[in-house]
Amino acid sequence: MNSIQKKDKKYIWHPYTQHKFESNPIYIKNAKKASLYDYDGREILDLISSWWTTTHGHSHPTINKALSKQVRELDHVMFAGFTHSKAIELSESIVKILPKKLKKVFFSDNGSTAVEVAIKLCFQFWVNKGMKERKHFIAFDGAYHGDTLGAMSVGKGCGFFKLFKDILFSVETIPFPETWHGDNEIEKKELQSINVFKKVILKNRNKIAGIIIEPLIQGAGGIRFCRPNFIKQIVNIANENKILVIFDEVAVGFGRTGQMFACNKIKCEPDLLCLSKGLTAGYMPMAITVTSNELFNCFLSNSVDKALLHGHTFTANPLACAVAKSSLDLFESEKTLKKIESIEKNHLNFLKEILKHPKIMKPRVMGSIFGFNINKTQSIYKNKKGEFLKNFFLDAGFNIRPIGSTVYLMPPYCITKKELEKSYSVILSAIDIL
Numbered sequence: 001m002n003s004i005q006k007k008d009k010k011y012i013w014h015p016y017t018q019h020k021f022e023s024n025p026i027y028i029k030n031a032k033k034a035s036l037y038d039y040d041g042r043e044i045l046d047l048i049s050s051w052w053t054t055t056h057g058h059s060h061p062t063i064n065k066a067l068s069k070q071v072r073e074l075d076h077v078m079f080a081g082f083t084h085s086k087a088i089e090l091s092e093s094i095v096k097i098l099p100k101k102l103k104k105v106f107f108s109d110n111g112s113t114a115v116e117v118a119i120k121l122c123f124q125f126w127v128n129k130g131m132k133e134r135k136h137f138i139a140f141d142g143a144y145h146g147d148t149l150g151a152m153s154v155g156k157g158c159g160f161f162k163l164f165k166d167i168l169f170s171v172e173t174i175p176f177p178e179t180w181h182g183d184n185e186i187e188k189k190e191l192q193s194i195n196v197f198k199k200v201i202l203k204n205r206n207k208i209a210g211i212i213i214e215p216l217i218q219g220a221g222g223i224r225f226c227r228p229n230f231i232k233q234i235v236n237i238a239n240e241n242k243i244l245v246i247f248d249e250v251a252v253g254f255g256r257t258g259q260m261f262a263c264n265k266i267k268c269e270p271d272l273l274c275l276s277k278g279l280t281a282g283y284m285p286m287a288i289t290v291t292s293n294e295l296f297n298c299f300l301s302n303s304v305d306k307a308l309l310h311g312h313t314f315t316a317n318p319l320a321c322a323v324a325k326s327s328l329d330l331f332e333s334e335k336t337l338k339k340i341e342s343i344e345k346n347h348l349n350f351l352k353e354i355l356k357h358p359k360i361m362k363p364r365v366m367g368s369i370f371g372f373n374i375n376k377t378q379s380i381y382k383n384k385k386g387e388f389l390k391n392f393f394l395d396a397g398f399n400i401r402p403i404g405s406t407v408y409l410m411p412p413y414c415i416t417k418k419e420l421e422k423s424y425s426v427i428l429s430a431i432d433i434l
């Protein structure tokens, strides 16, 4: 440990870390494309895109240029009573590629705040309409929506927040019909989930404000997949019962599932959409909650009470907006969705190879994401096997962090075939000694 690293130990409290026994953090000097480099020049392949944020790769020259141009022009300006070109350009570009219903962009700072905004919007929508008894939320088992109190409340189903249950609001949870390659009970699971959803609606007639969904893939709950048509059915039932639908695409937005957004892939329209992680290509914190004109219009009134009195200090930071706009343009100019298609092909080839592997369960591939389980049931977040695997991968130069029993890859889209092949083979060697 050098003197700087000693200061890390002295001054810093890291996230999700038991400082009593966890090993010292790796001291990163720089990053390029799909790789991180430490001070000894050791390369670590960033196979989970630094917590699912990096899209085009680290330190992309085009984004770097956009950022440095912006910093010379406008660093920041408050966003109530002021506006700026980058927020406007970004909002226009995003709205153009989203489902038609989604028209208004509300900026905040991270995935959790995007979810808080969505929850407050839904709640106040019904208050503004004079139906304030519609105040309950429905969420899924295994769902994760962030670490702030409202987000933890709707994310109760993931089981991480039991400690805090006394300060969370109550939420109805319904089962998530998890599926994988070769799953032959999926119809049954979907039907059961739909039935529970209908029962919850009956029990709480006209009392439900909204339902929040991680469409197609639950992230932190264990990279769990469901089928597009299931989500479509849930949305239809919600629409029929005037329940607002929130899609939390904080993890899956910006290409992870193979299409720009999961809602494009499902071909359905939520009332609210939360985006963050990939929004700024992994460069800086920012989030948006996008919603319909119908919702927006319900906040218009001659009284200020009906307005959404919510905002964060750094709302729509121009640097972050410039980066996000540049990233969106790159999806076009670099034909990023094609790159994701070839990542998916590589994943599928590997999936075929491992189908009969005795230690690999629930193998699954969607877009740029590959995952499987090492146990039949999902185990707690930081279990022994998972920690062993994480350290094994790091020692071999790969940033792959299992979630409970799930081992997965979610690489930056610039990853090469060769790098993917190296990753598959390190996974196989790790599993062999498990």
Ligand SMILES: *Cc1c(COP(=O)(O)O)cnc(C)c1O
Residues within 6 Å of the ligand: 110, 111, 112, 113, 115, 144, 145, 146, 147, 214, 219, 220, 248, 249, 250, 251, 252, 276, 277
């Ligand atoms: C990461 C994540 C969040 C929370 O985002 P933060 O930026 O960590 O606050 C919310 N929802 C989903 C689906 C996520 O994956």
